Amino acid sequence: AVTRDLKAIYQAPTEEAGQQALEAFAAAWDSRYPQISRSWQANWPNLATFFAYPTDIRKVIYTTNAIESLNSVIRHAIKKRKVFPTDDSVKKVVWLAIQSASQKWTMPLKDWRMAMSRFIIEFGDRLDGHF
Incomplete structure (x- = not known):
């Protein structure tokens, strides 16, 4: 709520x-x-x-929070195990979670083309060389 x-x-x-x-x-x-x-x-x-910002850009901003997403993946990986025998085992689980999450970072964002078109309209010259 x-x-x-x-x-x-x-x-x-x-x-x-x-x-x-x-x-x-x-x-x-x-x-x-x-x-x-x-x-x-x-x-x-x-x-x-x-x-x-226009609504389509705002939507990309509030639905694309990489830090929150990564924290969620790490929390999920840690909660599944509950007990770790050593500090190294925690580090390994976190590293594996980050590796798994990073594979998904290459996936395109929903409605990205529409948002990118809007970014070009709003910030054209500032985007040169970034796409």
Whole structure:
């Protein structure tokens, strides 16, 4: 439920709608998790720049979080084993998880062509030599 309400913020069509979604989130969740809305509110000027991008670029940004994805893969690999006899065994499991995840990094992103077209329109000269 928390995640669903956070999505309403960053998937909002405009900055104003995002601000309203943040206020609704705070009203619903501040009694249990006040630090979440405080953090968003304190950083709103930086977060709000996200709304300056067209929707298709914003979607690529919020669905392509490599760090979160990698952390998830590592957590999953560690949870499966629960007990490790040595520090080296932990390192090996983490290394294997990263190797497995890195093989998937070559897969194309969903809707990437549409987003890349939009990037070219928005930032044309800044993309020379990057594709």
